[in-house]
Amino acid sequence: KAGVTQTPRYLIKTRGQQVTLSCSPISGHRSVSWYQQTPGQGLQFLFEYFSETQRNKGNFPGRFSGRQFSNSRSEMNVSTLELGDSALYLCASSSLGYEQYFGPGTRLTVT
Amino acid sequence: DAKTTQPPSMDCAEGRAANLPCNHSTISGNEYVYWYRQIHSQGPQYIIHGLKNNETNEMASLIITEDRKSSTLILPHATLRDTAVYYCIVRGLYNFNKFYFGSGTKLNVKP
Numbered sequence: 001k002a003g004v005t006q007t008p009r010y011l012i013k014t015r016g017q018q019v020t021l022s023c024s025p026i027s028g029h030r031s032v033s034w035y036q037q038t039p040g041q042g043l044q045f046l047f048e049y050f051s052e053t054q055r056n057k058g059n060f061p062g063r064f065s066g067r068q069f070s071n072s073r074s075e076m077n078v079s080t081l082e083l084g085d086s087a088l089y090l091c092a093s094s095s096l097g098y099e100q101y102f103g104p105g106t107r108l109t110v111t
Numbered sequence: 112d113a114k115t116t117q118p119p120s121m122d123c124a125e126g127r128a129a130n131l132p133c134n135h136s137t138i139s140g141n142e143y144v145y146w147y148r149q150i151h152s153q154g155p156q157y158i159i160h161g162l163k164n165n166e167t168n169e170m171a172s173l174i175i176t177e178d179r180k181s182s183t184l185i186l187p188h189a190t191l192r193d194t195a196v197y198y199c200i201v202r203g204l205y206n207f208n209k210f211y212f213g214s215g216t217k218l219n220v221k222p
Contacts, residue, residue: 004154033208043155043198043212056209090154094208099145102154 002027004093004103012109018079021106025072025093031055032074033100034066037088046089049074078108086110115199120217123193129186131216133199136180143202144175145210146184148195155198155212158184189220 005024013019025032033056034046045058049068066076072093078085086109092100116134123129135144143162147155159166159173161182166173172185186193196215203209 031208033210035210035212037152042214043210045209045211048208058209088152092154092208099157099160100208100210101157104154105152107152 004091004101006089006091006103006106008106009104010107010109012111013081014111015081015083017081018077019081019108020075020077021089021091021108023074023076023091023093023103025074025091026101029093029095029101030072031094031100032068032072033092033094034074034076035090035092036060037090037105038084038086043090046076081110083110114211115201115213117197117199117213117216119214120219122219122221123186123189125191125220125222126188129184129189129193129218129220131184131186131197131199131218132181133184134181135199135201138179138201140179144173144179144182145200145202146171146173147198147200147212148193149198149215150192150195158197160202186218189218191220191222194218194220 007022031050033048037043048056052068063079068074088105090105092102094100145160146158149155161173175182198212198215
């Protein structure tokens with residue numbers, strides 16, 4: 001099976017802009033979770049989608065949003081980018097009740 | 112969700128067993144212990160998980176104490192490629208895919 005894929009792998013944006021990141025889960029996996037990783041805060045949970053519905057949410061401002069499509073692919077959007085949003089954004093997929101498999105991540109740099 | 116405590120770093124000689132401890136004293140009866148590792152900003156990689164009994168797979172062994180308040184991940188013959196940050200995670204009872212990663216243990220395998 002192909003693993004979790006994330007696009008783009010690297011992205012540079014300017015403060016105030018918005019960005020959309022994409023995640024394609026492993027075939028058959030219906031749950032997609034998103035995480036943000038920064039040197040200061042470590043790996044932090046953003047949100048989880050299951051069958052096109054947000055099932056869990058972390059403690060992030062409303063500028064961070066996501067959605068999931070009927071084919072389980074997911075996107076996350078960050079609006080009005082801030083310098084502190086520079087991070088590695090990781091996506092993970094899972095079958096219900098089993099371990100999560102992570103993608104390689106998207107490295108976002110905000111200048 | 113139960114939190115975990117891990118030493119920030121450990122050293123291990125190549126070829127020797129690496130024993131990584133984790134404290135999860137507030138774990139609930141139905142919560143699983145998961146171990147992941149992350150090699151230099153790649154996506155975290157699943158290693159093993161367990162509930163009560165000791166578990167073993169091709170990568171590692173997981174020893175959980177009888178009171179379930181702590182566990183140890185054992186890499187039987189560490190190689191240089193095992194150098195990574197190892198995360199011990201307690202999987203929430205109701206938030207299955209909302210992982211709290213903590214700071215992890217940086218394992219340095221030395222020749």
